Amino acid sequence: MVDIQVPFILLGLGPVGRTLVRQILDTHKTVAQRTGIQFVLAGISDSSGLMWEDEGISDKMLQKILRDTDNRRKLNGVADLHPHTKLYDVLLPGTLLVDATHTLETTSIVQDALKAGCGIVVANKMPLAAEWAKAKMYYDHPLIRYEATVGAGLPIISTLRYLLDTGDEITSIEASVSGTLGFLCTALELGVPYSVAVANAKNMGYTEPDPRDDLSGHDIVRKALILARTAGWPLEMNNLTSEPMYPQSLASGTVEDFMAALPSIDEIYAAQIRLAQSEGRTLRYVAHISPKGGRVGLMSVARDGHIGSKSGPANSVAIFTHRYQEMPLVISGPGAGPEIKAAGVMEDMLQLANTLQNKTTPSSR
């Protein structure tokens, strides 16, 4: 049974955007039955432009878009598009705008959408990790949700918010939030040489085409910043130090040069893991964050701790607060991949649809 139809606009048709469209198509009926909410996708865009249908894009057309934009083909090869600027004319109160891009370009449309009374769901970490003066609205506005930016579908952001909303004070956070680097560290622990572990991760599509984009730790710094800011600490990027998981000497040069040079540093990581294991510990890529700043890098952690006991792409976040002082509140589980990330986005959409509905429904009292 459908109680309300919620129009939504999707920015970004990469793996996350595409998976979200597929999940919406697959779950139309069950979601409507469980929640009374039916999402109607009226606009969809990639960098080539915007497809728009006032009444919603038909399921048949959405299937065609998914089929025809496979292999990174652009939306303008499938349909006649409007320029992105049309978005500014179609923002109505109660519409949801979903940002599944990887760019800062979406900030101005998000600002306009908020003014128009839309709800915003963000999977894109870039605007949340921008300088605080520009990013602040993403953390402060009640109609913005961004659960999927850290830990994909794990309820990390909502837990931080719940702690603050119930009067607790967060004192520090310890997080392992990279599926790719978790996979690499587990391989090192099993005795796989570093060069082989990186090559395997690259061949399995776990890394970006240039593995340094993952090994640099930049993405983890963005996630750490998002956690810190959600915890109420308005840190800037330069308050967090980070160490890449490769030596500075390999920072430049082609991907081929980088991959070819990796065997020369196998022993560095083999020695580090031997040392950690001799102390009953192991290595993980970890973010330590507190109100004053933080550190992100490869660290020796207890083998039986909340991070060391997890293997492969599992994420784990420990939140220390006044209430959870001796024993932190720990959230862990799979934290990577478009399927669970898109599910995190959809959960945010449902929450916001309810909030918007309550805002527009006159009180019965």
Ligand SMILES: NC(=O)c1ccc[n+]([C@@H]2O[C@H](COP(=O)([O-])OP(=O)(O)OC[C@H]3O[C@@H](n4cnc5c(N)ncnc54)[C@H](OP(=O)(O)O)[C@@H]3O)[C@@H](O)[C@H]2O)c1
């Ligand atoms: N994939 C995952 O499992 C995963 C995991 C963690 C975090 N994330 C984050 O989630 C976000 C989405 O992930 P993804 O893997 O789907 O990203 P992606 O592969 O980089 O795709 C981004 C999409 O945004 C589109 N785009 C770029 N500029 C745009 C604009 N101005 N307006 C509208 N669309 C625009 C791109 O279009 P073109 O193709 O035409 O350029 C592309 O369709 C990213 O920020 C990513 O960091 C993803």
